[in-house]
Amino acid sequence: MVVGRHAARAYIGSFTAAGGRGVTTAAFDADTGALTVLSSTDEVADPSYLVLSPAGDTLYAVSETAEGAVAAYRVGDDGPRLAGAPVPVGSAPTHLALHAGHVLAANYGSGSVAAVPLRADGTLAAAPSSVLRHTGTGPHPQRQQGPHAHQVLADPSGRWAVGVDLGTDSVLVCALDAAKGDLTLHREVALRPGSGPRHLAFSPRGDRAYVLNELTPTVTVCAWGAADGTVEPLAEVPVLAEVPDGDAYPSGVVVAPDGRFLWTATRGADVISVFALDGENGLPRLTATVPCGGHWPRDLAVDPSGRYLYAANERSGNVTWFAVDPATGIPSRAGSVEAPAASCVIFG
Template sequence: MSGRNDGRAFIGSFTSAGGRGIIHVAVDPDTGALTERGATDAVADPSFLTLAPDGSVLYAVSETDEGAAAAFTAPAGTGAGDGVPRLIGDPVPVRGSSPTHLTLTAGHLLTANYGSGSVTALSVGGDGGLLSATGVLRHEGGGPHPERQRGPHAHQVLADPSGRWILVTDLGTDSVRISSLDPASGELTAHGETALRPGTGPRHLAFHPAGGHAYVLNELEPTLTLCRWDAAGGVLEPVGEAPVLPDSADVASYASEVVVSQDGRFVWAANRGHDSIAVLALDATHEKAELVTTVPCGGTWPRDLVLDPTGRRLYAANEHSGDVTWFDLDPTTGIPARAGSIEAPAASCVIFG
C-alpha cells in the first residue's frame, strides 16, 4: 500500500472451513476496493465481529461448541504497521455454545449463543479486553420445524436505537426476545417476547433510521416481517410481511442478513441458495415493503451484507465461494451493481470502522 489514508474493514471467516480467521483490509475511498493488510487465526471460527466505539478494539465470537469471545487490537487503516490484529488477553468462555453474533453496549459485550439458545453478557476491562461473564439469559421453547426448531436458537443480539433495550432474534422459537441490561452489574433481565408466524425462523433484524420500526429477516421462510418498535415500552409489534424472493424462484433458499438504507427508503436482504440480494422499497409509513428485484450476490451462499460508512456501497460476504463482493448502489432505485471482489475463504461477515 501507499501512504494514502484509506479506510479499513475487517472480514470474519470460518477457520474450520479453510478461512484465515480475521482479515484486516484497507478500503479505497474512491472505488470501494478492498486490499488485504494482515490476518490472524488466533481464535477458531471468528464468524462475527464488532468494533469498540472509538475503533481501537475489535471483538470476535468464536463459533465453536465450547463458545468464546475474544478482543483484539484493531490496526489503523493506513499503510503503517503490519496490519495484523493482536489478541488482548485470552479468549473468554461465554457459558453457551456456538455464539453467532455479538454487540457492545453499556460497557459490556453481549453474545447470542445459537447452540444453547442463550444470551451472555461479558464485562470489558479498561484496556478493552474481556473479563468474565456477568449474566446469562437462557431461552426456552421451540417451533414446528422438525430439525431446526427443536429448541431455542438465539441468532442475533443488538441494542435498540434508544440504548434502553436488548433485542434477540431466536430462530428456534419464532420470536424476538426483549431484555434489559444493568450497566452496573451486567445482569440481563427478560422484559418481553414478540411471537412471529410459526415456522418462519427469524434470524436477524435491522432498525429503520428513524427508530420507530424494525425489519426481521426470516431464514426458514423467505420473508421479511415488518414491525413497529415502541422504545418507551420496549414493545415490538408485527404489522406485515413481504417476500424476499420472487414467485419464480425454484430453489431452496435461506435468508441471512438484512440492511436498511441510510435514507430509510430501501431494505436489502441476502438469500443463500438463491444466491441473490433482494431489493425492497419501503413506503412512506415504513410499514409496507415491495420486492423490487433480486440481483446475483457475486458468489455463492451470501452470509452477510453490510453498507460502507457512506451508504453508497453494499458488501456481501459469500461464504461458499470464498469472497467478499462489493456493489455500487443506485441512489434512485436502490439496485446494486457489482463493482469488484476480493478472495476471502469461508467469509462470514464484514464490518467497517
C-alpha cells in the same frame, strides 16, 4: 456502521474450520468501494461475526465453535492482535454486540445470550456476568426442537438489547443492568410459527424493526417502541418473487443509512433482494433481485456512506462489492476480493 480511528479499513470474519483466514484486515477505498487485503490473523477459531468499539481501537469477535467464546483484539496499523484469552459464553455463538459496557453474545447452540463486562481498557472480563437462557420450540422438526438465539443487538435508543431466536420464532427484548451486569427478559413477542427469525435491522429513525426469517424467505415488519421496549408485528413480506425448487435460506438484512432502501441476502438462490421503503409506514416493496457475486451469501454490509453494498459469500470464498444506484437502491457489481469461508464484513 461505525467509523473509528482507522477510517480506511474493513474487517472480514471467516470460518477457519472451512479454510478461512480468521480475521482479515482490508484497506477500504471510499471512492470506489474496493477492498484490498492487508493482513489476517487466525489466533481465534471461526471468528464468524465481528464488532468494533466506538473508538475503533478494539475489535470483538465470536468464536463460533461447539465450546463457544468471544475474543477481543487490539487494533493497530499492522492489524488486530488478540488481547487476552477468549472468554467462554455458550455453544456456537453466531452474533455479538456492544451494549451498556458489555459484550453480548447470541449463542445458537445453547439458546442463550451472555453478557460479558468490559474492563476500562476495553478488554473482556474473565467470565460472563449474566447468561439469559431462552425457552421454547417451534414446528420445524429439525431446526426448532429447542431455542436457537441467532442475533442480539442494541436498539437505536441504547436502552434495550433485542434478540431474535430461530428456534422459538420470537423476538426478545431485554434489559441490562450496567452496574450489576444482570440481563433480564423484558418482553418476548411471538412471530409466525415456523418462520425462523435469523437477523433484525432497525430503521434509521428507530421506529421499525425488520426481522429476516430463515425458514421461510420473508421479512417481518414490526413497529418498535423504544420508550417501553415494545414490538408489534405489522406485516410479513416475501424476499423473493418466486421461491426456487432448491435451497432458499435468507441470511443478512441491512437498511440504507438514509432509510430509503432495504436489502436482504438469500443463500441457495444466491441473490440480493432490493426493497423500497415507504416513507410513511416503513413497509418494504420488492423492486429487484440481483446475483450476489458468489455462492452462499452469509451476510450483507453497507459502507458508512451508503454508496456501496458488500456480500460475504461463504462457499465461493469471496467478498463482492456493489455500487448502489442512489435513485433506485439497485446494486451493480463493482468488484470482488478473495476471502475463503467469508462470513461478515464490518467497517472501522
